[in-house]
Amino acid sequence: MWHVSLCIAATIMVSFTHWVYRWRNPRCNGNLPPGSMGWPLLGETLHFFAPNPTWDTPPFLKHRIKRYGSVFRTSLVGRPVIVSTDSDLNYMIFQQEGQLFQSWYPDSFTEVFGRQNVGSLHGYMYKYLKNMVLYLFGPESLKKMLHEVESVAATALEKWAGQESVELKEATANMIFDLTAKKLISYDPEKSSENLRESFVDFIKGLISFPLDIPGTAYHKCLQGRKKAMKMLKNMLEDRRANPRKVKTDFFDYVLEELDRGDSILTEAIALDLMFVLLFASFETTSLAITVAVKLLRDNPRALQELTEEHENILRNRENKESGLTWKEYKSMAFTFQLINETVRLANIVPGVFRKALKDVKFKGYTIPAGWAVMVCPPAVHLNPVNYKDPLEFNPWRWERMDQKGASKNFMAFGGGMRFCVGTDFTKVQMAVFLHCLVTKYRWQTVRGGEIVRTPGLQFPNGFHVKITERQTESKSNTRI
Numbered sequence: 001m002w003h004v005s006l007c008i009a010a011t012i013m014v015s016f017t018h019w020v021y022r023w024r025n026p027r028c029n030g031n032l033p034p035g036s037m038g039w040p041l042l043g044e045t046l047h048f049f050a051p052n053p054t055w056d057t058p059p060f061l062k063h064r065i066k067r068y069g070s071v072f073r074t075s076l077v078g079r080p081v082i083v084s085t086d087s088d089l090n091y092m093i094f095q096q097e098g099q100l101f102q103s104w105y106p107d108s109f110t111e112v113f114g115r116q117n118v119g120s121l122h123g124y125m126y127k128y129l130k131n132m133v134l135y136l137f138g139p140e141s142l143k144k145m146l147h148e149v150e151s152v153a154a155t156a157l158e159k160w161a162g163q164e165s166v167e168l169k170e171a172t173a174n175m176i177f178d179l180t181a182k183k184l185i186s187y188d189p190e191k192s193s194e195n196l197r198e199s200f201v202d203f204i205k206g207l208i209s210f211p212l213d214i215p216g217t218a219y220h221k222c223l224q225g226r227k228k229a230m231k232m233l234k235n236m237l238e239d240r241r242a243n244p245r246k247v248k249t250d251f252f253d254y255v256l257e258e259l260d261r262g263d264s265i266l267t268e269a270i271a272l273d274l275m276f277v278l279l280f281a282s283f284e285t286t287s288l289a290i291t292v293a294v295k296l297l298r299d300n301p302r303a304l305q306e307l308t309e310e311h312e313n314i315l316r317n318r319e320n321k322e323s324g325l326t327w328k329e330y331k332s333m334a335f336t337f338q339l340i341n342e343t344v345r346l347a348n349i350v351p352g353v354f355r356k357a358l359k360d361v362k363f364k365g366y367t368i369p370a371g372w373a374v375m376v377c378p379p380a381v382h383l384n385p386v387n388y389k390d391p392l393e394f395n396p397w398r399w400e401r402m403d404q405k406g407a408s409k410n411f412m413a414f415g416g417g418m419r420f421c422v423g424t425d426f427t428k429v430q431m432a433v434f435l436h437c438l439v440t441k442y443r444w445q446t447v448r449g450g451e452i453v454r455t456p457g458l459q460f461p462n463g464f465h466v467k468i469t470e471r472q473t474e475s476k477s478n479t480r481i
């Protein structure tokens with residue numbers, strides 16, 4: 001009897017040792033990029049999520065780039081991953097979407113953004129959704145939206161200027177959320193019995209956290225927040241179906257029309273997942289970018305002065321003093337666009353863009369095995385002194401001679417290739433118009449907070465509390481800020 005037990009124990013030992021060996025030395029038809037797979041199952045996940053309180057490249061990347069070079073292997077949340085901090089490989093990954101690589105996100109992400117979210121769809125369905133989003137957030141829609149964006153920013157600033165202090169990240173997130181939710185689903189927080197925004201708060205708190213779904217964890221709260229928000233969106237869509245409107249104006253109208261057509265490829269589940277992603281992406285990313293811009297401007301008086309001059313000139317040269325911002329004026333904001341690019345370069349709001357290799361891919365003597373996940377790391381490119389001189393310095397002027405539209409090998413804050421962010425123009429309009437309203441009428445002082453931490457998503461753990469003062473009031477009381 002005892003030798004049967006011994007045999008079983010030996011088999012388990014051998015299998016386990018073999019499994020650990022395979023874990024550490026994955027199969028590859030070529031030369032796998034160097035790196036470490038870390039602990040079995042856990043991999044190097046804990047290092048990846050370790051908080052980093054600086055603007056600089058995360059230590060997780062820095063240490064490995066130094067040791068292994070710009071392309072290395074690791075294991076994150078149970079998956080083998082090739083990490084790319086190499087501008088050429090990143091470019092190739094973006095350009096080869098659908099050929100050598102395909103958009104792919106870890107299960108924990110798909111769980112929170114929905115299995116049918118736009119990032120997980122491919123081919124015809126993906127193109128269909130992308131066109132739908134471009135219709136909503138493309139230049140033609142934005143031109144029509146410009147006055148509303150200005151009026152929303154002006155009203156918000158006027159309200160905040162009457163307060164002792166305002167937490168800018170949360171306040172701008174609320175401002176943008178209300179505008180986007182109004183545009184997409186005609187949601188009015190004043191009139192609605194359900195607080196849609198609140199369910200997104202829980203969602204965001206756990207979004208970039210360790211994906212452990214047990215009560216009490218941030219990730220669990222995140223999933224609960226998503227469930228709540230999705231239920232509300234579904235109720236709202238059903239409500240609209242029961243009470244259709246004569247004049248069709250928003251995204252819900254559009255979706256219902258498509259669903260009723262019968263031959264449409266759109267399903268209710270896909271439409272709701274898209275709605276969720278758009279609401280989230282629109283306010284969370286842009287509010288972070290605005291907060292970072294205001295913080296950096298506060299620390300860089302020369303940039304603030306040039307920005308203020310650009311916007312005062314717009315007002316000075318305006319023929320009809322009563323009119324609001326025009327599209328032509330918006331397009332003329334050259335320094336503002338430089339400043340926006342510099343802000344998103346430093347902010348690195350998206351710390352990693354994921355893909356999956358569809359075939360074995362050869363790159364600089366290495367092989368990326370088919371089926372492996374690949375993580376493109378924009379921070380490593382944006383903060384590399386080879387690409388940007390003094391990369392930690394906030395220097396909007398560096399963009400004077402650089403391409404500021406689209407993506408390039410060295411600029412991928414909004415991704416690149418076919419999956420280039422569809423919200424880029426929307427973000428730029430929001431940021432530029434907000435800054436216009438801010439610098440032409442107000443000044444601000446930091447009250448407290450403003451420290452950042454990346455886990456690896458960017459956060460302001462203590463918020464960024466500022467006191468906003470109207471410029472006339474300021475000169476009357478002779479306050480110098």
Ligand code: HEM
Nearest residue numbers: 119281282285286289349350413414415419421422423427
């Ligand atoms: C500072 C603001 C923003 C940043 C830094 C940002 C960044 C990015 C990045 C890096 C990607 C590429 C993801 C990939 O290739 O897998 C992306 C895609 C996307 N973004 Fe944004 N984004 C911002 C604002 C927005 C806004 C305002 C919206 C919504 C209106 C939006 C909606 C989307 C969508 C739907 C995709 C998926 C596109 C696709 O898979 O083709 N983003 N964004």
